[in-house]
Amino acid sequence: MADSPLFGRVALIGIGLIGSSLARAMRQWKLAGHIAGHAKSERTRAKAVELGLVDSIHAEPAAAVAGADLTVVCTPLGAYAAIGAAIGPHLKPGSTLTDVGSVKQAVIRDLGPHVPEQVHFIPGHPVAGTEHSGPESGFAELFQGRWCILTPPAGTDAAAVEKLAELWRRCGSMMEIMEAGHHDQVLAITSHLPHLIAYCIVATVTGVEEATQKEVIKFSASGFRDFTRIAASDPVMWRDVFLNNREAVLEMLGRFSEDLAALQRNIRWGEGDKLEDLFTRTRSIRRGIIEAKQA
Amino acid sequence: MADSPLFGRVALIGIGLIGSSLARAMRQWKLAGHIAGHAKSERTRAKAVELGLVDSIHAEPAAAVAGADLTVVCTPLGAYAAIGAAIGPHLKPGSTLTDVGSVKQAVIRDLGPHVPEQVHFIPGHPVAGTEHSGPESGFAELFQGRWCILTPPAGTDAAAVEKLAELWRRCGSMMEIMEAGHHDQVLAITSHLPHLIAYCIVATVTGVEEATQKEVIKFSASGFRDFTRIAASDPVMWRDVFLNNREAVLEMLGRFSEDLAALQRNIRWGEGDKLEDLFTRTRSIRRGIIEAKQA
Numbered sequence: 001m002a003d004s005p006l007f008g009r010v011a012l013i014g015i016g017l018i019g020s021s022l023a024r025a026m027r028q029w030k031l032a033g034h035i036a037g038h039a040k041s042e043r044t045r046a047k048a049v050e051l052g053l054v055d056s057i058h059a060e061p062a063a064a065v066a067g068a069d070l071t072v073v074c075t076p077l078g079a080y081a082a083i084g085a086a087i088g089p090h091l092k093p094g095s096t097l098t099d100v101g102s103v104k105q106a107v108i109r110d111l112g113p114h115v116p117e118q119v120h121f122i123p124g125h126p127v128a129g130t131e132h133s134g135p136e137s138g139f140a141e142l143f144q145g146r147w148c149i150l151t152p153p154a155g156t157d158a159a160a161v162e163k164l165a166e167l168w169r170r171c172g173s174m175m176e177i178m179e180a181g182h183h184d185q186v187l188a189i190t191s192h193l194p195h196l197i198a199y200c201i202v203a204t205v206t207g208v209e210e211a212t213q214k215e216v217i218k219f220s221a222s223g224f225r226d227f228t229r230i231a232a233s234d235p236v237m238w239r240d241v242f243l244n245n246r247e248a249v250l251e252m253l254g255r256f257s258e259d260l261a262a263l264q265r266n267i268r269w270g271e272g273d274k275l276e277d278l279f280t281r282t283r284s285i286r287r288g289i290i291e292a293k294q295a
Numbered sequence: 296m297a298d299s300p301l302f303g304r305v306a307l308i309g310i311g312l313i314g315s316s317l318a319r320a321m322r323q324w325k326l327a328g329h330i331a332g333h334a335k336s337e338r339t340r341a342k343a344v345e346l347g348l349v350d351s352i353h354a355e356p357a358a359a360v361a362g363a364d365l366t367v368v369c370t371p372l373g374a375y376a377a378i379g380a381a382i383g384p385h386l387k388p389g390s391t392l393t394d395v396g397s398v399k400q401a402v403i404r405d406l407g408p409h410v411p412e413q414v415h416f417i418p419g420h421p422v423a424g425t426e427h428s429g430p431e432s433g434f435a436e437l438f439q440g441r442w443c444i445l446t447p448p449a450g451t452d453a454a455a456v457e458k459l460a461e462l463w464r465r466c467g468s469m470m471e472i473m474e475a476g477h478h479d480q481v482l483a484i485t486s487h488l489p490h491l492i493a494y495c496i497v498a499t500v501t502g503v504e505e506a507t508q509k510e511v512i513k514f515s516a517s518g519f520r521d522f523t524r525i526a527a528s529d530p531v532m533w534r535d536v537f538l539n540n541r542e543a544v545l546e547m548l549g550r551f552s553e554d555l556a557a558l559q560r561n562i563r564w565g566e567g568d569k570l571e572d573l574f575t576r577t578r579s580i581r582r583g584i585i586e587a588k589q590a
Contacts, residue, residue, distance in 0.1 A: 078567070127514055127517045146516065147513070147514060147516075176513075185507070186507060186510045186511070186514060187514065187517065189500050189503055189507065189519070190500070190510075190511055190515055190518060190519040191514070191517035191518040192518075193496065193499070193500070194496060194500075194517075194519045194521070194522055195518050196558065197492060197496050197522075197555075198518075198521075199558070199573060199574055199577050200555045200558055201488065201489060201492050201551060202577040202580055203554055203573055203577055204488070204547070204550050204551040204554045205484050205485070205489075205547075206576070206577070206580050207550065207554070208484055212480070212481060212484065215485075216481070216484055216485055217583050217587045218442070218471075218587065219422055219442060219481060219482065219485045219486070220485055220584050220587075221441065221442075222422045222482065222485050222486035222489075223485060223486040223487075223488075223489035223490050223525060224484070224485040224486065224488075224489045225584055226489070226493075226521060226522075226524070226525060227489055227492075228577070228580055228581045228584055229581065230518060230521060231574070231578070231580070231581070232578045232580075232581035233578075235570075235574035235575045235578060236571060239567050239571040239574060242562050242570060243562070243565055243567055243570070246562055246565075249562060250559065250562060250563060252499070253555070253559050255499050255502065255503075256495065256496060256499040257552070257555065257556075259495050259498055259499045260492075260495045260552065261552075263491065263494070263495055264548050267537050267538070267541055267545060267548075268541070268545060270538055270541075272373070272534050272535075272538055275533075275534040275537060275538070276530050276531060276534045278494060278498055279494055279526070279528075279530035279533055279534060281498065281501070282494050282497040282498055282501070282523070282526040282527070283526070283527045283528075283530060285497055285527075286426065286524065286526070286527035288512050289512055289515050289520055289523055292512045292513065292515075
């Protein structure tokens with residue numbers, strides 16, 4: 001049937017910003033015959049039903065994945081190992097297991113051992129999000145024009161990968177296939193380090209004396225504000241990102257600290273030419289991003 | 296006359312993003328009888344005339360300020376001392392001298408000694424800008440709904456301060472009067488440190504191996520992109536900000552480095568609870584900014 005949905009039954013394990021956006025997108029573009037949802041909290045389960053995001057809701061992840069053609073893990077990374085143990089034995093032979101986590105080697109480490117041999121295991125990462133979280137904050141267009149990276153282990157069934165890629169394409173994503181370790185390095189640079197720095201500067205700035213606090217908010221539009229949006233992202237999700245991409249993040253953090261120490265020295269010693277050189281280089285990067293239509 | 300402009304002749308020393316925006320705003324709201332412009336470069340002077348920003352253009356700053364009721368210095372801070380020496384003897388008695396620089400103690404240090412006794416010297420800082428520079432990038436609405444801070448030295452004529460404040464209010468600014476040293480501390484926190492960190496992270500990220508460069512641009516929307524806009528700001532202007540607010544910037548940079556070292560340790564030792572605590576605190580700051588309508 002040309003009009004049948006891409007997947008029959010889809011199980012969403014976790015219904016936060018990403019899970020609920022995927023549910024909305026699958027509804028909007030008719031990509032799933034039945035959406036079975038699981039969320040740990042009673043409140044989220046009730047909300048998912050109220051918002052019409054799911055066709056069935058399950059307190060146990062095993063019940064959600066039973067009979068599913070596609071299972072998508074959408075929880076913070078720290079929950080993956082327990083979820084893997086809970087759902088592994090219930091995954092349908094021939095079905096696909098994927099996820100949306102921001103780190104991919106840890107996913108292979110935590111979910112991998114629980115995946116039965118007849119299940120296609122294809123870790124994924126839609127590079128999309130906002131600073132809001134929870135099922136209410138999702139929207140069907142979240143993935144439009146954004147990258148989605150799949151990191152299938154060597155030997156994964158090509159047809160299964162293509163079918164999952166098609167789901168994301170129909171959600172509006174541009175697709176990229178990458179090795180998991182390379183993914184974690186690239187994202188440590190483009191996403192994890194920037195988020196860590198944003199969290200840190202917001203902590204530093206708001207750690208100033210009480211008397212100055214009000215003025216910090218008042219004049220925040222002069223630069224500080226731009227960091228606060230990033231540093232308002234989900235605390236648990238980001239805690240797990242840093243704990244699960246430790247090596248790559250620490251490596252980038254080391255480089256950043258060295259560069260910052262050099263800048264500090266330039267300022268202390270009044271080395272204006274070096275400052276100007278660096279600021280001129282960083283300005284040209286912006287042009288590259290604008291030219292790549294990612295601005 | 297109720298309809299006469301607020302100031303008769305206004306001299307703009309420097310016609311970049313801020314100077315040209317002020318010219319446009321003064322034109323739009325009829326705040327100046329005559330706008331006399333000076334720019335160091337031949338190209339900028341020609342551009343200012345072509346864009347209709349000025350009524351007269353002058354290769355020498357002294358010629359621009361001759362007979363001016365208000366002189367506004369709109370160049371990078373590093374040029375102030377020379378400009379002060381050049382224009383000081385030509386400032387009209389009873390007129391006002393102000394500026395738009397992002398640091399205020401340095402302005403008092405560099406311009407102050409050149410100001411004749413009968414001239415009202417009122418350093419100012421419109422807290423507004425974009426990542427673009429040059430006379431083409433200005434627009435009349437730049438100051439709308441943004442703060443403008445004046446830092447008049449003790450004993451400055453109150454009527455002169457009020458008249459300058461009225462100019463900025465008519466350009467759409469919200470006004471604040473502050474002591475220069477306090478201004479420099481607050482802005483080091485809200486503006487100078489964030490810009491320095493943004494410059495640094497862009498330098499670090501773009502310092503990675505050539506092979507990864509393309510992917511950094513490609514996946515920049517995952518966090519990095521937000522920093523590149525700030526780090527595309529005018530290199531000379533920012534060089535001068537850091538060199539001229541050295542103490543306050545180094546103080547904040549020291550605090551930031553300590554906080555970052557603590558975060559690095561949290562990640563290395565897997566202290567998830569501390570990461571989550573900090574990320575939860577920073578999230579609440581965002582709410583404060585949204586409530587203050589500065590988001």
